Amino acid sequence: MSRKMAKFRRSKPKEADLRLSNANLDRLPGHIHRPGYDRAGVTPGIVHLGIGAFHRAHQAVVIDDLLAAGATDWGIIGASLRSADTFDALAPQDCLYTVAVRSGAGTEHRIIGSVLATEVAKNNPAHLIALMADPATRIVSLTVTEKGYCHTPQTGELNADHPDIIHDLANPEAPRSAPGFIVAALARRRAASLTPFTVLSCDNLSANGHTVMRILTQFAHLRSPELGKWIADEVACPSTMVDRIVPETTDADRAAVSAELGMTDAWPVITEPFTQWIVEDNLGAGRPDFARAGVQLVADVTPFEHMKLRLLNASHSALAYLGYLAGYETIAAAMTDDRFAAFARGVMADAAVTLSMPAGTDLAAYSASLLERFANPALHHRTWQIAMDGSQKLPQRLLGTMQDRLRQGLPIDTHALAVAGWMRYVTGIDENGQAIDVRDPIARELADIAKQAGPVADRLAPALLDVRSVFGEFGTDPRLRRAVTRALARLYELGARQAVQAWRPG
Numbered sequence: 001m002s003r004k005m006a007k008f009r010r011s012k013p014k015e016a017d018l019r020l021s022n023a024n025l026d027r028l029p030g031h032i033h034r035p036g037y038d039r040a041g042v043t044p045g046i047v048h049l050g051i052g053a054f055h056r057a058h059q060a061v062v063i064d065d066l067l068a069a070g071a072t073d074w075g076i077i078g079a080s081l082r083s084a085d086t087f088d089a090l091a092p093q094d095c096l097y098t099v100a101v102r103s104g105a106g107t108e109h110r111i112i113g114s115v116l117a118t119e120v121a122k123n124n125p126a127h128l129i130a131l132m133a134d135p136a137t138r139i140v141s142l143t144v145t146e147k148g149y150c151h152t153p154q155t156g157e158l159n160a161d162h163p164d165i166i167h168d169l170a171n172p173e174a175p176r177s178a179p180g181f182i183v184a185a186l187a188r189r190r191a192a193s194l195t196p197f198t199v200l201s202c203d204n205l206s207a208n209g210h211t212v213m214r215i216l217t218q219f220a221h222l223r224s225p226e227l228g229k230w231i232a233d234e235v236a237c238p239s240t241m242v243d244r245i246v247p248e249t250t251d252a253d254r255a256a257v258s259a260e261l262g263m264t265d266a267w268p269v270i271t272e273p274f275t276q277w278i279v280e281d282n283l284g285a286g287r288p289d290f291a292r293a294g295v296q297l298v299a300d301v302t303p304f305e306h307m308k309l310r311l312l313n314a315s316h317s318a319l320a321y322l323g324y325l326a327g328y329e330t331i332a333a334a335m336t337d338d339r340f341a342a343f344a345r346g347v348m349a350d351a352a353v354t355l356s357m358p359a360g361t362d363l364a365a366y367s368a369s370l371l372e373r374f375a376n377p378a379l380h381h382r383t384w385q386i387a388m389d390g391s392q393k394l395p396q397r398l399l400g401t402m403q404d405r406l407r408q409g410l411p412i413d414t415h416a417l418a419v420a421g422w423m424r425y426v427t428g429i430d431e432n433g434q435a436i437d438v439r440d441p442i443a444r445e446l447a448d449i450a451k452q453a454g455p456v457a458d459r460l461a462p463a464l465l466d467v468r469s470v471f472g473e474f475g476t477d478p479r480l481r482r483a484v485t486r487a488l489a490r491l492y493e494l495g496a497r498q499a500v501q502a503w504r505p506g
């Protein structure tokens with residue numbers, strides 16, 4: 001349980017307090033938007049793995065719109081793979097929760113009813129597999145974060161040495177990982193001669209549909225080559241581009257939302273007005289009427305995924321590492337510094353020239369809208385939150401752009417400064433000598449490397465560039481090594497704030 005939840009539990013509402021629930025919907029103040037449909041008449045059609053804040057502020061809202069428009073068989077069963085926090089918060093409130101949309105203009109509150117039930121996979125894996133194998137389930141969607149795919153970020157291949165993969169191969173009916181659950185349920189459907197469900201990855205991976213397909217078939221192949229082949233032949237894994245900024249909910253957010261509702265919501269989600277979902281139009285086993293809820297269905301999502309990863313997520317990560325080191329707690333705070341805003345614009349501009357977009361895409365307008373979203377003063381999006389799991393994020397956010405720019409003969413100094421920011425950050429010691437709480441699956445390996453190298457750019461940069469799972473072969477490119485070493489030397493010399501102040505477009 002996170003410390004935040006523990007705190008929340010201690011300050012648990014008194015018996016007399018009202019709790020958000022089906023029975024109490026009528027007691028909400030009139031201005032709070034709530035499900036106008038009969039929830040009891042809705043049946044599940046989607047099992048979602050990784051029911052965190054992002055899913056609840058994004059896909060679940062789309063489905064809520066569709067239920068409001070008359071759909072009845074696309075309700076969501078949301079599963080957490082390990083933590084019981086979401087279940088504990090939502091089960092007592094009939095899985096209802098608030099989406100609070102915040103902007104400079106104020107906050108709009110809306111109660112979402114599309115999540116019908118929540119599960120904790122770890123507590124009862126067989127039950128979750130049975131739900132996924134049920135013919136009513138036509139989509140299994142995922143937001144399990146980059147590291148939840150148990151793959152090597154640099155290559156997109158399954159990491160067969162991952163402890164969860166080793167475990168799941170030994171215990172196929174009681175898996176731990178997302179690939180383990182999906183393959184277990186697909187094997188069940190194959191054995192029952194049922195059509196497979198569509199697997200819908202909604203994580204920020206490049207070519208997330210192809211990547212999840214590769215991982216599933218590789219994992220299934222290790223169980224049985226026939227199963228691997230069946231999955232490759234029969235399962236649809238459309239790629240998707242998902243976008244909505246959703247900072248972690250704080251205790252202050254819980255208190256503010258509950259005050260607005262006049263009743264307790266144990267886990268509302270906080271987000272921005274913007275939302276976007278682009279889905280590759282090859283959903284196999286039937287699909288909700290996505291277009292009706294504003295989802296864009298396209299033949300090829302790849303250019304949009306690259307655009308988002310290389311413009312939004314790349315500049316987010318750049319602001320996160322350098323902003324954290326410079327003492328900015330949130331993205332919006334970093335954006336009040338003109339030089340940081342200019343630097344973010346520089347990251348986007350350098351990435352934009354590597355993209356080939358469908359005609360009519362206006363990358364300048366897109367970049368401008370990103371800068372505006374980052375500056376949203378009502379969102380408390382911590383640099384520390386975005387800095388998490390950098391080893392899983394760097395390839396698709398920063399390194400692909402650098403490779404493409406080098407191929408085009410263009411300089412890579414802007415991105416090199418962002419990569420150097422990551423390097424400085426993962427040493428685990430900030431510019432004032434204070435510890436940084438580095439969250440990353442390979443945090444220990446990175447800290448050991450940093451300790452061995454010491455705070456010396458000439459040693460630290462090459463040592464980290466040798467981490468194959470992040471940099472692969474590209475890490476040996478002398479042009480990359482030179483640019484990143486130089487940028488890291490500047491960071492050590494000037495500090496992040498001054499280094500960004502001194503940065504100029506290449």
Ligand code: CS2
Pocket residue numbers: 204242243244245246312313316317385386387
């Ligand atoms: C962020 C993303 O935490 C992160 O790494 O860059 O979660 C970002 O907020 C979303 O992708 C926006 O759609």
